[in-house]
Amino acid sequence: MILSIESSCDDSAISITEIKTKRLLFHKKISQEIEHAVYGGVVPELAARLHAETLPKILAECEPYFTQLKAVAVTNSPGLAVTLVEGVTMAKAISVALNIPIIGINHLIGHIYSLFIEKETIFPLTVLLVSGGHTQVMEVKSLTDIKTLAKSMDDSFGESFDKVAKMMGLDYPGGPLIEKLAKNGDRKRYNFTVPLHQSPLFAFSYSGLKNAVRLAIEKATPEDYPDIAASFEHIATMHIIQKLKKYFKTNPPSNFAIVGGASANLYLRDKIEDILKPYNAKLFLSELKYCSDNAAMIGRVAIEMNEKRMFTTLSGLDISAKSTL
Ligand code: KG4
Ligand code: ZN
Numbered sequence: 001m002i003l004s005i006e007s008s009c010d011d012s013a014i015s016i017t018e019i020k021t022k023r024l025l026f027h028k029k030i031s032q033e034i035e036h037a038v039y040g041g042v043v044p045e046l047a048a049r050l051h052a053e054t055l056p057k058i059l060a061e062c063e064p065y066f067t068q069l070k071a072v073a074v075t076n077s078p079g080l081a082v083t084l085v086e087g088v089t090m091a092k093a094i095s096v097a098l099n100i101p102i103i104g105i106n107h108l109i110g111h112i113y114s115l116f117i118e119k120e121t122i123f124p125l126t127v128l129l130v131s132g133g134h135t136q137v138m139e140v141k142s143l144t145d146i147k148t149l150a151k152s153m154d155d156s157f158g159e160s161f162d163k164v165a166k167m168m169g170l171d172y173p174g175g176p177l178i179e180k181l182a183k184n185g186d187r188k189r190y191n192f193t194v195p196l197h198q199s200p201l202f203a204f205s206y207s208g209l210k211n212a213v214r215l216a217i218e219k220a221t222p223e224d225y226p227d228i229a230a231s232f233e234h235i236a237t238m239h240i241i242q243k244l245k246k247y248f249k250t251n252p253p254s255n256f257a258i259v260g261g262a263s264a265n266l267y268l269r270d271k272i273e274d275i276l277k278p279y280n281a282k283l284f285l286s287e288l289k290y291c292s293d294n295a296a297m298i299g300r301v302a303i304e305m306n307e308k309r310m311f312t313t314l315s316g317l318d319i320s321a322k323s324t325l
Contacts, residue, residue, distance in 0.1 A: 001025065002071045002306060003062060003094065004299035005055065007087035008079025008107045009132065010042045012054040013295035016065050022303055024118055026062060027296045030054040033173060040166035044080045051086035059090065069100055071311070073302035076104040078133065078323035088319050101311040104318075105301050107293075108325050111259040112140055113304070114286040114297035121304075122284065126253050128240065130268070131260030131293075132158040132173070135204045135240075137247070138325070143304050148325050150243060152204040157236060158262040160206035164232055167217050168225050175262055178229045182267070185230025190216055192235040194242060202247060209235060237268050245275055257284035261292040 013029035074091035095102040135152040165174020
């Protein structure tokens with residue numbers, strides 16, 4: 001079995017996966033959303049303190065598995081440096097105490113493997129990752145052959161929902177709240193510009209849209225918020241749709257997946273389904289409970305990396321806020 005730890009942002013999570021069967025034997029996640037909600041976003045120092053409190057509590061529940069552990073895995077990049085350290089330090093201690101190897105896991109690869117929890121992998125796959133930290137399109141051929149084709153130049157898709165929610169005085173995380181508000185709104189009322197619609201770049205940008213929404217909110221009353229939310233969600237989604245449509249013209253999709261916390265957004269899912277239809281492409285989604293950050297996805301990557309003996313040494317396991325992907 002492998003014990004895997006996730007602490008890259010505001011979720012403390014630990015999983016136990018069985019190497020041979022890929023079964024998820026244990027998974028527990030403690031989210032900090034309530035603690036960060038008052039600040040309208042994640043406060044890194046507070047997040048780190050909460051991980052220091054909750055990770056040992058979850059670990060205590062894993063004690064019955066300790067004697068059967070063959071490796072310990074941990075997210076070491078990308079994420080908030082101060083929160084990554086919490087998981088990595090715990091993993092190092094477990095590695096020394098139980099004399100088992102350690103596996104450093106890229107959180108973004110974790111999101112890709114959230115598709116394959118207790119399942120076999122499916123490649124090649126075109127992946128759209130939409131989370132609080134990332135908006136990117138990747139061509140994935142295997143664990144070690146992942147090419148990033150497009151990234152956000154500034155804010156991410158999920159982050160823009162969080163910021164719009166904050167401007168409307170709503171809680172963190174804003175994604176689900178904006179989606180709910182948008183359901184009763186008029187998507188056409190606010191004519192926001194689709195970011196980079198005239199640019200040939202295969203890239204994303206959400207800071208301009210966020211500013212346009214801010215100006216609209218300043219002139220609006222709360223009765224207008226559903227229309228603003230709906231128009232914003234429409235344009236934020238159209239930005240991704242326009243870029244993907246263009247990419248598909250030269251790279252027709254066959255297997256396409258949406259992963260990451262914001263892949264829970266039904267409007268985005270619907271619009272992507274529409275553009276996949278002409279290609280008869282298959283759409284893959286993670287189970288809803290594994291869209292947002294969790295340790296089950298880290299445990300699934302760990303099984304693959306363990307098989308390939310992709311271990312690191314204690315001193316070689318560094319954290320990195322930025323991803324190499
Ligand atoms: O993957 P995740 O849990 O954390 C990161 O790795 O960043 O993603 C969290 C992000 C937050 O920004 C949240 O607002 C967004 O995903 N999100 C959504 C929805 N549900 C979560 N964004 C739009 N629509 C949603 N339904
Ligand atoms: Zn994530």
